[in-house]
Amino acid sequence: MINQNVSEFDSELIKKYDVSGPRYTSYPTAKEFRADFSEKDYKHYLLQSNQDAKNLSLYFHLPFCDTICFFCACNKIATKDRTKVSPYLSRLLAEIELQSALIDSDRKVEQLHWGGGTPTFFSHEEMRSLMAKTKQCFNFLDNDEGEYSIEIDPREANAETIHVLREIGFNRISMGVQDFNEKVQKAVNRHQSIAETENIIKASREANFKSVSLDLIYGLPFQTADGFHDTLKKIINLDPDRISLFNYAHLPKLFKPQRRINETDLPSLSEKLAILQNSVEYLNEHGYVFIGMDHFAKEHDEMVLAQQKGLLHRNFQGYSTHADCDMISMGVTSIGKIGPIYSQNEHLMDDYIRKIDDGQLAIKKGLILTQDDLLRRDVIHQLMCHFSIDFSVIEKKYKIDFKQYFSQALESFLPMIDDDLLSINSSCIEISPKGRFLIRNIVMNFDKYMKQAPEGTFSKAI
Ligand SMILES: C[S@@+](CC[C@H](N)C(=O)[O-])C[C@H]1O[C@@H](n2cnc3c(N)ncnc32)[C@H](O)[C@@H]1O
Numbered sequence: 001m002i003n004q005n006v007s008e009f010d011s012e013l014i015k016k017y018d019v020s021g022p023r024y025t026s027y028p029t030a031k032e033f034r035a036d037f038s039e040k041d042y043k044h045y046l047l048q049s050n051q052d053a054k055n056l057s058l059y060f061h062l063p064f065c066d067t068i069c070f071f072c073a074c075n076k077i078a079t080k081d082r083t084k085v086s087p088y089l090s091r092l093l094a095e096i097e098l099q100s101a102l103i104d105s106d107r108k109v110e111q112l113h114w115g116g117g118t119p120t121f122f123s124h125e126e127m128r129s130l131m132a133k134t135k136q137c138f139n140f141l142d143n144d145e146g147e148y149s150i151e152i153d154p155r156e157a158n159a160e161t162i163h164v165l166r167e168i169g170f171n172r173i174s175m176g177v178q179d180f181n182e183k184v185q186k187a188v189n190r191h192q193s194i195a196e197t198e199n200i201i202k203a204s205r206e207a208n209f210k211s212v213s214l215d216l217i218y219g220l221p222f223q224t225a226d227g228f229h230d231t232l233k234k235i236i237n238l239d240p241d242r243i244s245l246f247n248y249a250h251l252p253k254l255f256k257p258q259r260r261i262n263e264t265d266l267p268s269l270s271e272k273l274a275i276l277q278n279s280v281e282y283l284n285e286h287g288y289v290f291i292g293m294d295h296f297a298k299e300h301d302e303m304v305l306a307q308q309k310g311l312l313h314r315n316f317q318g319y320s321t322h323a324d325c326d327m328i329s330m331g332v333t334s335i336g337k338i339g340p341i342y343s344q345n346e347h348l349m350d351d352y353i354r355k356i357d358d359g360q361l362a363i364k365k366g367l368i369l370t371q372d373d374l375l376r377r378d379v380i381h382q383l384m385c386h387f388s389i390d391f392s393v394i395e396k397k398y399k400i401d402f403k404q405y406f407s408q409a410l411e412s413f414l415p416m417i418d419d420d421l422l423s424i425n426s427s428c429i430e431i432s433p434k435g436r437f438l439i440r441n442i443v444m445n446f447d448k449y450m451k452q453a454p455e456g457t458f459s460k461a462i
């Protein structure tokens with residue numbers, strides 16, 4: 001059992017280890033996916049997964065946004081034209097039929113997530129119709145025990161929307177806030193009042209959502225430690241169950257709208273560290289526990305309890321309390337994970353539509369994981385979720401000698417051991433309280449592909 005209140009912020013060490021790295025929502029990361037992975041490969045593994053018959057996690061990508069936030073690194077399509085939804089929805093419904101036809105109908109949907117973009121860009125009727133088709137083709141848990149979640153932009157929803165979402169089956173909700181400071185909001189083109197956010201949270205409570213989570217970003221233009229502290233005070237008053245505090249990933253080569261952010265307006269590294277340190281301390285004082293990479297939750301939240309019991313998992317949505325499911329993903333750019341494979345759908349809407357209209361799945365690329373990939377993924381995710389790893393568990397599962405297999409990685413930890421980020425003994429690795437904020441830098445030592453990544457591929461840890 002781990003003690004969550006033992007994360008210790010050391011700004012000098014964080015500065016020292018501030019290098020770019022992936023967030024490991026998948027391992028290997030999406031940049032390793034291969035174009036020669038075909039629809040035939042996908043179908044083969046999907047059909048084969050019926051033998052293990054793991055429960056299912058369904059992901060739907062709803063990419064539209066009314067206005068673009070300049071910082072955004074998500075796969076989105078900015079448009080004011082609401083008629084664009086209908087043709088996309090009809091392809092999603094067709095894709096549900098194509099995929100579900102290959103999956104045993106008794107496999108339970110344990111998780112469901114609508115991500116974006118902004119899922120509530122869809123009208124209430126469009127959302128109802130998407131969920132109705134999903135429930136018609138897949139086997140949902142009927143006791144509200146599934147983890148059925150949606151990402152909301154409070155500017156793109158009202159109280160009625162929230163009640164519709166609860167009625168069609170969602171029970172967890174996360175919403176973007178980023179920062180309440182007006183100067184920051186103006187610089188990133190996202191104007192969102194506290195009242196708008198508060199109304200949506202209130203409606204979520206009334207509708208009996210099991211968990212309300214808010215997204216914040218630090219590192220945005222004009223942010224200061226004092227200004228962000230004001231935002232955090234307002235956030236605490238809103239009383240969310242969970243908080244995601246993301247480090248702004250500034251990769252203007254990859255995300256065009258970020259070129260509209262003036263780099264000279266970004267906070268310095270020391271200001272960012274001050275923001276992060278103050279935020280971590282303030283959140284702890286107010287009863288939020290650091291789960292791991294960017295995530296905080298109230299002491300009695302199921303995520304904290306799952307972590308204490310060693311039952312936390314990591315997937316494309318971050319951390320999850322539900323065991324390893326096969327993830328079936330639908331919609332443009334969406335990423336799936338089934339058995340030993342990852343797959344990704346077409347990136348461009350026209351290509352996605354063309355393939356679905358041809359009666360094909362919209363697979364663009366993917367990866368068949370080797371035994372070594374599976375092993376490393378397990379180690380990386382175990383460390384990210386529980387800050388320790390017991391060699392014997394991995395040795396038994398993968399028939400290896402841990403210390404021998406990872407001798408290079410273990411050697412590369414020596415400077416980190418000297419800096420008290422972790423300790424290694426004969427049976428396990430333990431991440432220290434100081435190391436917890438640098439977990440991605442630590443696990444990068446287990447990433448076989450890391451050294452080959454060109455500069456600008458991943459964001460910095462801080
Ligand atoms: C798909 S968006 C959230 C849903 C909704 N569209 C909204 O904006 O409220 C998911 C979250 O990703 C985070 N995000 C987006 N771009 C980011 C970036 N460049 N760096 C760090 N976090 C980012 C934001 O906190 C955002 O709320």
Ligand code: SF4
Pocket residue numbers: 064065067068069072073074076116117118153176
């Ligand atoms: S942060 Fe949300 S609303 Fe803003 S552009 Fe990204 S997906 Fe759209």
